[in-house]
Amino acid sequence: MTALGLQSLQVEGPRRPFALEICENVTTMTYHLAYLDPGTGSFLLQVAAGGLFGGLYVIKRFWRQAKGAIINKASAR
Amino acid sequence: MNAIDRLGASYRDPSGFVFRRDGELLRQINHSYRSDYGTLAESGLYRSIVEAGQLIEHEEIDAPLADPQTGWKIIRPRTLGFISYPYEWCFSQLKDAALTTLAIQKQALHHGMSLKDASAYNIQFDQGRPVLIDTLSFERYEDGQPWAAYRQACQHFLAPLTLMALRDVRLNQLLLTNIDGIPLDLASALLPRSSRLRFSLLMHIHLHAKMQRKHSVESQKPATSRKLGRTRLLGIIDSLESAIRKLDWQPRGTEWSDYYQDTNYSDAAMDRKRQIVSHFIDATAPASVWDLGANTGEFSRLASDRGIPTIAFDIDPAAVEKNYRRVKERGEKHLLPLLIDLTNPSPAIGWNNAERMSLPERGPADLVLALALVHHLAISGNVPLGHIARFLHRLARRLAIEFVPKNDSQVGRLLVVRKDIFPDYTQEAFEAEFGRYFVIRRQENVAGSSRIMYLMDRREGQ
Numbered sequence: 001m002t003a004l005g006l007q008s009l010q011v012e013g014p015r016r017p018f019a020l021e022i023c024e025n026v027t028t029m030t031y032h033l034a035y036l037d038p039g040t041g042s043f044l045l046q047v048a049a050g051g052l053f054g055g056l057y058v059i060k061r062f063w064r065q066a067k068g069a070i071i072n073k074a075s076a077r
Numbered sequence: 078m079n080a081i082d083r084l085g086a087s088y089r090d091p092s093g094f095v096f097r098r099d100g101e102l103l104r105q106i107n108h109s110y111r112s113d114y115g116t117l118a119e120s121g122l123y124r125s126i127v128e129a130g131q132l133i134e135h136e137e138i139d140a141p142l143a144d145p146q147t148g149w150k151i152i153r154p155r156t157l158g159f160i161s162y163p164y165e166w167c168f169s170q171l172k173d174a175a176l177t178t179l180a181i182q183k184q185a186l187h188h189g190m191s192l193k194d195a196s197a198y199n200i201q202f203d204q205g206r207p208v209l210i211d212t213l214s215f216e217r218y219e220d221g222q223p224w225a226a227y228r229q230a231c232q233h234f235l236a237p238l239t240l241m242a243l244r245d246v247r248l249n250q251l252l253l254t255n256i257d258g259i260p261l262d263l264a265s266a267l268l269p270r271s272s273r274l275r276f277s278l279l280m281h282i283h284l285h286a287k288m289q290r291k292h293s294v295e296s297q298k299p300a301t302s303r304k305l306g307r308t309r310l311l312g313i314i315d316s317l318e319s320a321i322r323k324l325d326w327q328p329r330g331t332e333w334s335d336y337y338q339d340t341n342y343s344d345a346a347m348d349r350k351r352q353i354v355s356h357f358i359d360a361t362a363p364a365s366v367w368d369l370g371a372n373t374g375e376f377s378r379l380a381s382d383r384g385i386p387t388i389a390f391d392i393d394p395a396a397v398e399k400n401y402r403r404v405k406e407r408g409e410k411h412l413l414p415l416l417i418d419l420t421n422p423s424p425a426i427g428w429n430n431a432e433r434m435s436l437p438e439r440g441p442a443d444l445v446l447a448l449a450l451v452h453h454l455a456i457s458g459n460v461p462l463g464h465i466a467r468f469l470h471r472l473a474r475r476l477a478i479e480f481v482p483k484n485d486s487q488v489g490r491l492l493v494v495r496k497d498i499f500p501d502y503t504q505e506a507f508e509a510e511f512g513r514y515f516v517i518r519r520q521e522n523v524a525g526s527s528r529i530m531y532l533m534d535r536r537e538g539q
Binding site: 029035038039040041042043044045046047048049050051052053054055056057058060074 | 089090092125193194202223224225226227228229279280284285287288289290292295304305306308309310312313315476505
């Protein structure tokens with residue numbers, strides 16, 4: 001991991017089943033004092049599905065960085 | 078006392094507002110936004126996105142506040158020549174506007190800020206590229222906060238783009254009747270079932286619509302505890318971006334996109350027409366040109382290639398798409414293709430009918446080109462010549478217009494399957510009707526055809 005420069009990817013990923021996330025977050029969500037009405041459903045979806053999207057994002061970044069590192073190594077040879 | 082004219086669209090955000098004073102466009106920043114405005118500069122975000130051409134630049138000026146009760150500072154943004162709206166954009170314009178918004182949001186998060194809105198109306202096209210015009214769209218990012226503008230980003234960008242790509246490109250017109258973007262339940266109902274097979278669309282549109290419906294009447298403010306981490310937020314934005322990148326629409330098979338291949342103009346007549354139009358442009362040296370019925374912008378470029386800010390309007394989404402792609406390929410800075418149905422031009426919409434301007438309110442242009450247009454309006458659209466002249470009088474200080482007589486085969490084509498109920502469609506009637514609103518300065522026959530080109534000046538006081 002370190003050799004590939006992936007320290008920055010030590011971030012939170014999916015932790016609970018998706019259905020459970022939804023149930024939990026319906027009752028425990030942070031509201032922001034936005035001037036736009038962000039919509040309750042939209043807020044809930046972000047919090048509930050954020051873990052999934054975050055996890056995919058981490059995997060995607062890891063894959064890109066790993067691919068880049070392999071290509072760099074190969075071209076250095 | 079200087080008269081202050083507050084813009085009709087600038088009332089939602091308590092951070093400030095845009096107004097005109099003595100014709101100059103200014104923005105008041107309110108005390109409530111002072112801290113976020115400071116962060117915008119100190120974090121380096123302002124400089125970063127202005128240098129990337131993603132945000133319109135401004136200067137701080139020492140000027141009286143428009144509203145001293147709330148005001149803190151006045152800034153003068155660089156002004157744009159023409160304001161366009163998402164329902165006037167082709168597919169790729171809306172897509173580029175969406176990707177620019179998401180790129181700005183990623184930059185903002187990188188600098189510890191976040192977009193507090195993601196309105197397509199905050200994006201304008203400047204020198205061929207989308208740019209954010211609302212300097213007050215940023216707020217300090219607080220770790221754990223979901224994105225307040227997520228719903229707006231889905232309604233203003235993802236939903237219309239998905240409908241255009243997967244159902245019908247003309248569905249962008251739903252933005253006209255839904256000023257805050259296409260409701261997700263409507264988008265979900267209109268999209269093909271197969272769209273559910275794409276994970277990002279399933280989540281951001283279909284499930285999002287269900288969640289909105291389920292929680293639409295909740296009024297209780299839930300207690301705080303669970304938060305949305307920064308990586309999760311970046312994951313949502315990345316997913317939106319990737320969903321939008323994958324959407325595509327190819328311009329083919331619509332009304333006018335192959336017009337020039339299909340016309341009966343000889344090469345010599347086309348060359349002659351180009352010469353006449355070029356001559357009219359040079360003779361009038363306009364500061365702005367609107368080309369009505371521009372197709373893919375063949376004649377618009379006679380003006381824009383001279384460095385004149387030019388808008389190329391057409392009714393055909395494929396023609397506008399092709400034109401915009403050419404603008405991007407050639408890196409053209411002075412041409413803006415837009416979608417307009419001249420028989421039903423964009424109206425004034427929104428609160429008090431003053432948020433989004435009608436087409437005539439955004440004029441007049443110094444020079445309007447109306448080439449091979451009048452016969453379509455008069456014969457296909459049944460619009461009397463006098464009505465066309467009156468409408469163009471609202472749009473143009475000067476008018477370069479082509480009259481296509483009935484013996485032209487293009488007019489013949491329009492009359493093939495319908496009764497000729499246009500006895501007044503003659504050159505004499507054309508000159509008489511237009512003569513009421515314009516002074517005819519020049520008249521040139523297009524050699525090799527029966528068409529006539531006119532250069533006219535608007536009569537004032539009509």
